[in-house]
Amino acid sequence: MTQHKIVVAGCGAMSNAWVDYAVNRENAEIVGLVDLFEESAKKMADRRGMNVPTFTDLSQALAETDANLVFDVTIPASHKQIVTTAMLAGCNVFGEKPMAESIADAEEIVRISNETGKRYAVMQNRRFLKQIRTLRDFIGTGVIGTVGSIHADFFLGPHFGGFRDAMESPLIIDMAIHTFDQARFITGADPVSVYCHEYNPPGSWYAGNASAVCIFEMSGGTVFTYNGSWCAEGMNTSWEADWRVTGSVGTAKWDGASDPSAEVVDESKPREFTSGLKKVEAPAKWEGREGHSGCLDEMFEALEQGRPAETDCLDNIKSVAMVFGAVESARTGKKVML
Incomplete structure (x- = not known):
C-alpha cells in the first residue's frame, strides 16, 4: 500500500x-x-x-x-x-x-x-454531494433528452467581515468557482465564452461588486446562465444554488437541498397546445462520502491508481478560466472567449 x-x-x-x-x-x-x-x-x-x-x-x-x-x-x-x-x-x-x-x-x-x-488536485467539495451526483447521473441517462441549457440561481446574504468585504469581485472570485465547476460537472460540458455583468446593489455591505449575471456558451451548444448575489437579504437559496436543466423532452430541477426530479413529455398522452407531462424521480445510487472527505477520497484513490483526479489541475483550470473570464468580461463589457 x-x-x-x-x-x-x-x-x-x-x-x-x-x-x-x-x-x-x-x-x-x-x-x-x-x-x-x-x-x-x-x-x-x-x-x-x-x-x-x-x-x-x-x-x-x-x-x-x-x-x-x-x-x-x-x-x-x-x-x-x-x-x-x-x-x-x-x-x-x-x-x-x-x-x-x-x-x-x-x-x-x-x-x-x-x-x-x-499531480495537483484541487478541493471542489461541492461536487461530492449525493444529490448533485444523482442529478448528474440522472441527466446522463437521457431522461430529459439532449441538454440545451442549465441555469443556476444563487442568492445569499452572508456577513463575513474581513477580506471578502474589501474584494473587488467577492462573489465571482471567492464563491462562483463552486457553481461554475458544478455546472461543468452536471452537464459534462466545458466553457467556450462568457458575457458577465457585475453590480453592487443598494444595501450591499461589500466594497466590490457582490452580484453578477453571467451567460456562458458551453461545448456542444449548451448555454449556462448564472444569476447570483452575496448581499441578498431574504428568500435565500441554498449554498448549492437552485438549478434548472432543460432538455429536448423535459426539465430537471434541484434546489440544492432536496432530491432532484424531472418532468418529461408523456408520450402516452395526446399532443395539445402544451404537452402532457409526467414526473420522474431521480434514483440515488452514489454511495461515496460527501464534502471534503469525498473529494479527498477521490484525490488519494487517483494518486494510488496513477491517474489524474476528477479535480486535477488539468481539468480544474477550465473552471478557473470561467471565473477570470467572467471578471474580464465585466471589466470590459464584452464577451470573452475561453
Whole structure:
C-alpha cells in the first residue's frame, strides 16, 4: 500500500478538516507543518499532539523531511508558489480552491505539472454531494433528452467581515468557482465564452461588486446562465444554488437541498397546445462520502491508481478560466472567449 508522507502548508482554521482527514487515513502520515507564522504551526502540532517539525519555509520542510505529498491550505495568493515549489521538489499536491489567483498562474501550474509528471488536485467539495451526483447521473441517462441549457440561481446574504468585504469581485472570485465547476460537472460540458455583468446593489455591505449575471456558451451548444448575489437579504437559496436543466423532452430541477426530479413529455398522452407531462424521480445510487472527505477520497484513490483526479489541475483550470473570464468580461463589457 502506498504510504503518503504529508507536509501541511498553512495552519489556519481551514486546515483543520485536512489534518483531521490525514490523521484518520491508514496510509497517511503528517511529517511536517509549515506556516508563515511558525507559532501557528507549533500551536497546531500541540493541539493535535503531533510530534512533527515546524517550518516557515516549504523548501526547507521538504528538504528536511521525506514528504511525497503537500497539502496546500494557504491563501489564494500563495498557491502558485506553494504548488510549484512542491512539484519541482518531487511532491504531489492537494490544495484548496481556487487553484491559482490568476489564469496566468493557473496555466504556469499546469505547465509545471505536465513537465514534472506531478499531480495537483484541487478541493471542489461541492461536487461530492449525493444529490448533485444523482442529478448528474440522472441527466446522463437521457431522461430529459439532449441538454440545451442549465441555469443556476444563487442568492445569499452572508456577513463575513474581513477580506471578502474589501474584494473587488467577492462573489465571482471567492464563491462562483463552486457553481461554475458544478455546472461543468452536471452537464459534462466545458466553457467556450462568457458575457458577465457585475453590480453592487443598494444595501450591499461589500466594497466590490457582490452580484453578477453571467451567460456562458458551453461545448456542444449548451448555454449556462448564472444569476447570483452575496448581499441578498431574504428568500435565500441554498449554498448549492437552485438549478434548472432543460432538455429536448423535459426539465430537471434541484434546489440544492432536496432530491432532484424531472418532468418529461408523456408520450402516452395526446399532443395539445402544451404537452402532457409526467414526473420522474431521480434514483440515488452514489454511495461515496460527501464534502471534503469525498473529494479527498477521490484525490488519494487517483494518486494510488496513477491517474489524474476528477479535480486535477488539468481539468480544474477550465473552471478557473470561467471565473477570470467572467471578471474580464465585466471589466470590459464584452464577451470573452475561453
